[in-house]
Amino acid sequence: MRAFAALLDRLSLTASRNAKLRLIRDHLADTPDPDRGWALAALTGALTFTAAKPAMIRRAVEARVDPELFRLSYDYVGDLAETVALIWPARHGANREPDLSEVIDALTQAKRGEVQGLLEGWLDALDADGRWALLKLVTGGLRVGVSARLAWQAAADFGGVEVPDIQEVWHAQSPPYADLLAWLDGRAERPSADAHGRFRPVMLAQPIDEAEMERLDPAAYAAEWKWDGIRVQAVSEGGVKRLYSRTGEDISPTFPDVLAALIHEGVIDGELLVLREGQVGSFGDLQQRLNRKTADARVMAAHPAGIRAYDLLASDGVDLRKLTFAERRARLEVLIVSLASDRIDLSPIQPFDTWDALAALRAAPPEGDPQAAEGLMLKRLDSVYEAGRPKGPWFKWKKDPHLVDAVLMYAQRGHGKRSSFYSDFTFGVWTGDVDGSHALTPVGKAYFGFTDEELKQLDKFVRDNTVERFGPVRSVKASREFGLVLEVAFEGLQRSKRHKSGVAMRFPRISRIRWDKPAKEADELATLEGMLDRAERGS
Known part of the structure; x- marks a missing residue:
């Protein structure tokens, strides 16, 4: 469990895509089976524990600390796993630190009434980093800036193959992927892709x-x-x-x-x-x-x-x-x-x-x-x-758009009936540097265009993915590999010296939330500049 916790901790603190790839690749190389396979399954979202529910975690921690203290701490931290990991008053000495495979085997076989006791014993045995990794694993929300695609890329790099080769056989395998990893190690032939219901890598335009x-x-x-x-x-x-x-x-x-x-x-x-x-x-x-x-x-x-x-x-x-x-x-x-x-x-x-x-x-x-x-x-x-x-x-x-796909960067609490929600959203597009790196630059702010239900979803995303706080404003996790894409509609563009991007939008609004779109596929500043150039030429 310690190696998995260290991996998650380093991934959460690493913004560079290449550095994340190295971390996962090294973990696959240095960690024995089956733990490395379980880690790969966790990173790709392939693990679910039907008997484990967040309510069990809340009940466990409220039995150890004052419920009001937990409520206030959770409201401030905004992440259940992080809050419990920090506030948990461990009783050391009674338990040994569990292996990752041991945790997964126990959760897979446990009945619902047994899960809370298992969690309490593990939380007592682990340090704060281990507790955080355990709870992220149990709830299924790792949120360390790693998509399934990035994990597949790291596995492909480790094995010296292409990502489509991984995707082609992925859904024919099951965790902890012993046959897949044996192939990537060079110890076995490529696993068969002939499984009913498997996914085929898509072709894009x-x-x-x-x-x-x-x-x-x-x-x-x-x-x-x-x-x-x-x-x-x-x-x-x-x-x-x-x-x-x-x-x-x-x-x-x-x-x-x-x-x-x-x-x-x-x-x-x-x-x-x-x-x-x-x-x-x-x-x-x-x-x-x-x-x-x-x-x-x-x-x-x-x-x-x-x-x-x-x-x-x-x-x-x-x-x-x-x-x-x-x-x-x-x-x-x-x-x-x-x-x-x-x-x-x-x-x-x-x-x-x-x-x-x-x-x-x-x-x-x-x-x-x-x-x-x-x-x-x-x-x-x-x-x-x-x-x-x-x-x-x-x-x-x-079509010649007045639409762009941007990435959510900051959120601010609203006013009036929205005062308890993060409802004012600043978004940005990608800029490309001469060295090939990419960064986000803010291009606008919108606070309408979504339904009340979508507002709740956006508010939850902000709280779950906050990286910094500035009074009523939160900075959310946004990278090439992880971020929330917003389709932004606007009435026009104009050049602006007040904005770092050099452009300003007229009447921007959130047209839709692109939960399905990877952040790296959001638009670039060059797209906006091109739209502005065409408008100025009258074309």
Whole structure:
């Protein structure tokens, strides 16, 4: 447990992505099985302990210290694990420090009534760092600035392989990943990826500009709308049905109505949307379904989710990713017709013969709804399905926006009925330095555009991820690997000497919360500067 606690502590204090990679890579190299495998599972969010609940931790600490003292301490610290780790009056001598594997085995087998006693014994045996790591493990909220993707990258670096190689076999393995680590050690062959319901690494598009477009042949590309939902992968194989986000997170429990529609045998790549009789609901409708552990009948009826299919990655046990887009698309069209489902439809190809014609299409809203799509996707007809973001096969051409994706940096308490919430949010975009590093620079502040329920979610995120306090203002954790992306809408831009970024937004508001988007994919300052340049040219 001590090595795992040291790893979490160093990760939480390290901002550099490369340094985090080194820490995880060294842990995999220096820690024996199965503890290193359990650590990898914890970092990737692959561990859950159904019998352990935060309420048990609260009851345990309130039995040891004055409940009011705990309440005041928790309110000040803002993190349950950190508060308990610091305030816990340990009774040393009665217990030995547990191993990480021992903790996980006990929690996995324990009945709910046994968990509190286990926690109390472990908390007594551990020091403050160990207690903090234990409670982070139990609650599942490590919050050390490590995404599953970063952990996969560290594992790939350790084994001298590529991240897609890890992703390809990941969902066919289970913690503590003995076969996977044996392969990365060079002691065994690569584990089989042939497991029903596994995730396939996704293919992403490059942004395109008009100058680049003129060098391309329109006849070589198909165009379709870039629908305004979240990218998903719907897997139905051998009776196993799963719905994944584009980062490989299993979101199946949230969308049982979508899973029920997966009566095919294969893997569909598409956009998760609210679909009502073939019409696309707003992203706000979809948000009513996101970030829930389950969905009740009332929510599903009010906001029926479905998939608008883009691609077909596998069918009837055959991997189709090496086929061309045109070939995969033809098979997808046949499949969608055979499904005849109101939950799964086809993203239609948009005909065009010149780039000017496509530009005119881009300016027109799809199906009469200007909010249904963010722009257009361009896909080479001869492109195979490649993991990652290869240059050339696929492009995204967003509408000229008054929208940017920014990262939450600071939050301030509101006023009046919002005085108990952090409701005023400062956000920033990335700047690139000559040495290749990136930093956030503030570009605006917004305090409306979200619902009361979303305000509660934002307030919780701020409290859970505070790194510094300045009176009523909190600085939240924001890095390339961890941060909350906000889609910010605004009426215009102007140059400003008062702002470090050199730009100021007119009437910014939070258009939506991008829980699904990695912080590193937020916009850069160059995007805003380009928008300002075009506006000043009158284009």
